[in-house]
Amino acid sequence: MTTFDTILSTISEIFQVHGTELAKLGSVVINRDLNGRVRLILEEKIQDNPAVNTIVQILADKLAPHSFPADRMVLFEPFLDEVTQNAVLFQLEGFDQVTVVDRLATESDWTTITKESTGAPRIVFFSIKGGVGRSTAMAVSAWSFAEEGKRVMVLDLDLESPGLSSSLLPEEKRPAYGVTDWLVEDLVDNTDEVFENMIGTSDLSHNGEILVVPAHGKEPGEYIAKLGRVWMPKISAEGSRESWPVRLNRLLNELEKRWKPDVILIDSRAGIDEVASACITSLGAKGIMLFSIDGNQTWSGYRILFRHWHKTGAVKEIRNRLQIVGSMIPDDENRPSYEIRLLEHSWSVFTDDLYDEIPPGQTSDEYFNFDQFDDTAPHYPWYIRWNRGFQALESMHSRLKGIDKNEVNALFGSLLKGLKTMIENEGASHV
Ligand SMILES: Nc1ncnc2c1ncn2[C@@H]1O[C@H](COP(=O)(O)OP(=O)(O)OP(=O)(O)O)[C@@H](O)[C@H]1O
Ligand SMILES: [Mg+2]
Secondary structure, three states: OOOHHHHHHHHHHHHHHOHHHHHHOOOEEEEEOOOOOEEEEEEHHHOOOHHHHHHHHHHHHHHOOOEOOHHHOEEEEOOHHHHHOOOEEEEEOOEEEEEEEEOOOOOOOOOOOOOOOOOOOEEEEEEOOOOOOHHHHHHHHHHHHHHOOOEEEEEEOOOOOOOHHHHHOOHHHOOOOOHHHHHHHHOOOOOHHHHHOOOEEOOOOOOOEEEEEOOOOOOOOOHHHHHOOOOOOEEOOOOOEEOHHHHHHHHHHHHHHHHOOOEEEEEOOOOOOHHHHHHHHHOOOOEEEEEEOOOHHHHHHHHHHHHHHHHHOOHHHHHHHEEEEEEEEOOOOOHHHHHHHHHHHHHHHHHHHOOOOOOOOOOHHHOOOOOOOOOOOOOOOEEEEOOHHHOOOOOHHHHHHOOOHHHHHHHHHHHHHHHHHHHHOOOOOOO
């Protein structure tokens, strides 16, 4: 039986066996539609070649029910380039002439990686699991950068579960609008007033400045109705289409131009989610913090992501921006063994899907590959200690108000030091 997961391997097997016929087809596009059904798209000029029929018949039989019947399985087009425009695509492993076009019901394909932004460094805080201390670490990082005199902008993009702003802004300092309002008003070209009133300045910093862009304003308003529309692409009068992650990136660029921060911290959503995908792939991040607590759920989640990047070829564009952050590290006698396990598991996940294999006889210098104990490697965790004082806080804002530098360094020092090096470094974070 063919299931969704065996579609590509079945196609590969058929192409291997029928290599002679395949060679006669020229460039081949495999279109996997929204229902997971496969069609071939071929160039018009080979329409009469008998090899087409042979391949189509076998594919239709072997892939069913994930295929169209043989008589409807192939489409001929004058130019294949037009078919692949604006689509998620990747090469079928082992077959240079074969491109897979994957039609998804969402905008988040996780593979279109935007180049690193050239302005203020952007750092994304992401985790597979929720509740791992991501937002807390981000608030503390903002505080720490501001203590050094930096102008920090923080964005709450955890739109479905907003909360970061409340840890950094007291009630009376919250702005009238937030990211959600901008994304909705942008659809009707009505962002001027929202744009000027979507920033609150935190009172936590004495030296620099913390500019907070919340998910919603002081009054959430019709939040659910707005949230249901933020994902909309914008279609211009001329008919061009701008996907919502691209709109979000435009917002970030405009905010950066208007407020001139030194660094931008972005609180993404947890999990393999649409907003998280936008934060990780579309905002030109310099660093992507992968918050992790040791456990199956964390590692199997990262494996899914890493494999997808590997398979689709996006891996090379993204891997040097990644950094594991070990959060909630136990503060008792279990700490050393916990840290060893975390490092081992992290290394194994990176080695399997993100790092290059070094061919025998070659040196590691030319490859993206790190030793398990190399503390500059992306898999080598930056640590955050679990601390009773941070647990189940009613008000993070009042907790941060009274915090001192030594306490922050004892708990978050490893993360803060790493971030500082990362944002002060020109170019990619791991090379
Ligand atoms: N270092 C820490 N030690 C102990 N408790 C912590 C620490 N950091 C955060 N917490 C507590 O853990 C809980 C979750 O923290 P936080 O909201 O920062 O996590 P999150 O990963 O952003 O969660 P979510 O996915 O829900 O947004 C909170 O109650 C917070 O006070
Ligand atoms: Mg959070």
